[in-house]
Amino acid sequence: MSSIQKVDRRDFMKLFGLASAGVILGCNVGADSKIYLPKVKVAFSPNLFIQLNKDGSIILMASRSEMGQGIRTSLASAIADELEADWKYITVKQATGNAKYGNQNTDGSRSVRTLLEPMRKMGATAKQMLVSAASKRWNISQSDCKAENHFVINLKTKEKIFYGDLVDEASNQEVPTEDKLTLKETKDFKYIGKKLPSIDLKDFTHGTATYGIDVRIPNMKFAAIARCPVTFGSVKSFNDSSAKKIVGVEKIFKIDRKKPGIGQQFYGCLGGVAVIANNTWSAFQGKLELDIEWDFGENQSFNSDSFKEKLTKRIQENGKVVPGSKGDVFNAFEIANQTLEATYHVPFLVHAPMEVPNATAWYQKDKIEVWAPVQDPQTARAELATFFDIPLENITINVTFLGGGFGRKSKSDFVVEAVTISKEINAPVQVVWTREDDIKHSFYHATSIQYLKAGIQSDGKVNAWLQRVALPSIVSSFKPMSDYASGLELNQGFTNNPYNLENFRLENVKAEAHLRIGWLRSVVHIHSGFGNNSFVDELAFTAKKDPVQFHLDLIGKDRIIKGRSNYPYNSKRMKNVLQNTAKIANWGKELPKNHGIGIAIHYSFYSYVATAVEVSMNNGKVKVENIWTTIDCGLVLNKDNVINQLEGAAIFGMSLALFGKVTTKDGAVEQNNFFDYQMTRMKDAPNITIDIIDNINEKPTGVGEPGVPVIAPAICNAIFNTTGKRYRSLPLIDEGLV
Amino acid sequence: MKKTLLINGKNYTVDVQENMPLLWAIRDVVGLTGTKFGCGVAQCGACSILVDGKLIKSCSTPVSYGVDKEIFTIEGTSENLEYLREAWNDGNVPQCGYCQSGQLIAATALLDTVQNPTDEDINKAMSDNICRCGTYTRIRKAIHKAVELKNNNS
Structure with a gap:
């Protein structure tokens, strides 16, 4: 295969500093799954690596960030399977941020989707070279050899050679061309589709995994930054006399906001007053002692409550009609037996990963080295090159473990801050955000207001669907005056809902951004999932139909919609997950008193999900008792990891449904820490049952995010099922239900 | 000082x-x-x-x-912590892993005081520890498993 070649050893050593021994393979992966040919062998730019050592150990370079989604294990298992490797010999090394690896941006639930095949080919190539080496040693045909569990076996004599003993000879084999490469049949998979524990378990259970915040460089300083409470406000003046008295505080200075140019997909940094100390706590203390006069700037009148009112008013009027609308909803409303309207609200949300944003940086004259928990190291690198005018090749981004990401760590503002400070103090420094910083200065998940109206015929069928959406756009973080949701955002469950609708009209309503808007696990699907599923449940009740049956009818006949991607929507798979969830939840069973059950479905990141939630009500308080989720994500790479992700998504979805809410007053975020930005805890954790549709012949699709959007609507539908009360605004704690 | x-x-x-x-x-x-x-x-x-x-x-x-x-701390070792580690491995508990040091220490404190904790005991003892990845149900199972491992070994 021409895209997998032996890597020039010097180049490899220079780039990755690994021990030089054994067979090393690289392959080039371009955007998404397209593999392209390296033009010149000497200048070959590898991005993924296998290194087989003489002791049999295999080191794999992981090109995507590990933030709990198990990607290091998943990618390793794909290679190991085709390589016929013994799992116990596999270790994973994290790649630095470098375009040589292809796209490293870890978001969009797409790592497995785009990298599975290239990784399998890497493994298959290595295996074939090992088999070729063994066959030559035995002087037999390759067809008389078989690779199995880290050995090549001579099928005639039953002799075996350990992989590690073939290193020298394998290194001299020709790299097989693509037409000579045979991938395994799905039925022969040894690791793919099986339950594999995380490759990093030992470090996770011994406190030895190095997250960004654990990085220690000799002579490093620690820094905290006081940022303006109002987004994009700036420092007028400050008094640091009492801050300087804190033992351990060494230096205090102002840092300016770094603002990306228009159209640059960079994050810059907010600016503020930096406190440098010889330990984290002194920096935190010094920050608290600062007396700062702020220029609050343009966003100081932003109140989320009045913004909600403003959007609620706007949503009653017309919006811009979105392409993909079809038929004539207004005429259909006229001829409908009845119509139903509802307005839904989702507040601003924040990621709050357990590891706060942090970065360690060392700026030295003409080079920069960074150690940080980043989801998108290449963007971090590119923005450093731009802001600090240092050539890209002189910037190294070491990607640590991420203590959660959820989209927050895609934005490298904390990296820019660390480099800014390191340059100023001429020493390595670690910037650590406090939890309050994290809650108050994030790139927030947008709030939304949706208005829905549908027509119901006398037979209970929906004949028209009108949906108006107002949500501040992520694009506003890169391009000012982006006051409408972008097409990419609306394509997350609004333009492409799973229903078969003859008359459909989607309208986009203006919503200005007064906070930095970003993406949070499952992104706009949180809005579309909540609006669509709540409304369908309302329609089912109005039409006096069972919600599951009503959903099935609305999904409609078997159909495949091609869309623009290589992943067509298949209504049959949607119905299948719904029916499976109804089955495992024993839908229709008699429930205990004060218990209710609700259902929700969603199609996101090309995966199909259906969830049923059972709640109980006691003294007006809701308790989530059971969650059943079915996913069809095509070929499953690591079964236990998929289950783990969906269990986690259920808890994440519960947190946002029950507690999640960021509000602002006079431009400043009102929440502070986990006591007022609450999380689901152990005592709230329900029984969770996850079922995976075994769809081994379909392409793998997203797993990390698709389990989230269904949870909030399923909870609200379950509450309605037992109380008859409909909750259309999140979070439920605001309704006194928690 | x-x-x-x-x-x-x-x-x-x-x-x-x-x-x-x-x-x-x-x-x-x-x-x-x-x-x-x-x-x-x-x-x-x-x-x-x-x-x-x-x-x-x-x-x-x-x-x-x-x-x-x-x-x-999590860098230490004790009988109960070792059973918990084994159970954590067995149940493939961690996702990002960041909170798991605290989870394991809290679970150690629980097993140090309650020999055979019920779900209710676990809810009470472990609700101070947030896991943003949402591994609670696995933690619950793993604590029971650790007790089982310990009992089988004694």
Whole structure:
């Protein structure tokens, strides 16, 4: 295969500093799954690596960030399977941020989707070279050899050679061309589709995994930054006399906001007053002692409550009609037996990963080295090159473990801050955000207001669907005056809902951004999932139909919609997950008193999900008792990891449904820490049952995010099922239900 | 202030302010980074440690409290912690792993005091520890499993 070649050893050593021994393979992966040919062998730019050592150990370079989604294990298992490797010999090394690896941006639930095949080919190539080496040693045909569990076996004599003993000879084999490469049949998979524990378990259970915040460089300083409470406000003046008295505080200075140019997909940094100390706590203390006069700037009148009112008013009027609308909803409303309207609200949300944003940086004259928990190291690198005018090749981004990401760590503002400070103090420094910083200065998940109206015929069928959406756009973080949701955002469950609708009209309503808007696990699907599923449940009740049956009818006949991607929507798979969830939840069973059950479905990141939630009500308080989720994500790479992700998504979805809410007053975020930005805890954790549709012949699709959007609507539908009360605004704690 | 801290059976001399939280003395001065910072206000349990066997949120406990006492962190080892580690492995509990130091220490404190905890005991003992990835159901199962491993071995 021409895209997998032996890597020039010097180049490899220079780039990755690994021990030089054994067979090393690289392959080039371009955007998404397209593999392209390296033009010149000497200048070959590898991005993924296998290194087989003489002791049999295999080191794999992981090109995507590990933030709990198990990607290091998943990618390793794909290679190991085709390589016929013994799992116990596999270790994973994290790649630095470098375009040589292809796209490293870890978001969009797409790592497995785009990298599975290239990784399998890497493994298959290595295996074939090992088999070729063994066959030559035995002087037999390759067809008389078989690779199995880290050995090549001579099928005639039953002799075996350990992989590690073939290193020298394998290194001299020709790299097989693509037409000579045979991938395994799905039925022969040894690791793919099986339950594999995380490759990093030992470090996770011994406190030895190095997250960004654990990085220690000799002579490093620690820094905290006081940022303006109002987004994009700036420092007028400050008094640091009492801050300087804190033992351990060494230096205090102002840092300016770094603002990306228009159209640059960079994050810059907010600016503020930096406190440098010889330990984290002194920096935190010094920050608290600062007396700062702020220029609050343009966003100081932003109140989320009045913004909600403003959007609620706007949503009653017309919006811009979105392409993909079809038929004539207004005429259909006229001829409908009845119509139903509802307005839904989702507040601003924040990621709050357990590891706060942090970065360690060392700026030295003409080079920069960074150690940080980043989801998108290449963007971090590119923005450093731009802001600090240092050539890209002189910037190294070491990607640590991420203590959660959820989209927050895609934005490298904390990296820019660390480099800014390191340059100023001429020493390595670690910037650590406090939890309050994290809650108050994030790139927030947008709030939304949706208005829905549908027509119901006398037979209970929906004949028209009108949906108006107002949500501040992520694009506003890169391009000012982006006051409408972008097409990419609306394509997350609004333009492409799973229903078969003859008359459909989607309208986009203006919503200005007064906070930095970003993406949070499952992104706009949180809005579309909540609006669509709540409304369908309302329609089912109005039409006096069972919600599951009503959903099935609305999904409609078997159909495949091609869309623009290589992943067509298949209504049959949607119905299948719904029916499976109804089955495992024993839908229709008699429930205990004060218990209710609700259902929700969603199609996101090309995966199909259906969830049923059972709640109980006691003294007006809701308790989530059971969650059943079915996913069809095509070929499953690591079964236990998929289950783990969906269990986690259920808890994440519960947190946002029950507690999640960021509000602002006079431009400043009102929440502070986990006591007022609450999380689901152990005592709230329900029984969770996850079922995976075994769809081994379909392409793998997203797993990390698709389990989230269904949870909030399923909870609200379950509450309605037992109380008859409909909750259309999140979070439920605001309704006194928690 | 120069003081000696006894952590996991080893003495460390630190020169810090008396009111510095144990968390930062352990992480930034001693250099054991397994104990995590999560919130700074005793709300998330990421910084959980044992001091003379008692479960403590080290982010909100001054270093002076730990002097002349036995401090136990995730870098340490104990019979119950080892069973818990085995059960954590068995159940493939961690996702991002960041909170798991605190979870394991809190679970150790639980097993140190309750031999065979019920779900209710677990809910009560473990609800100070936030896991944003949402591994609660696996943690619950793993605590039961650790008890089972221990009972099978004795």
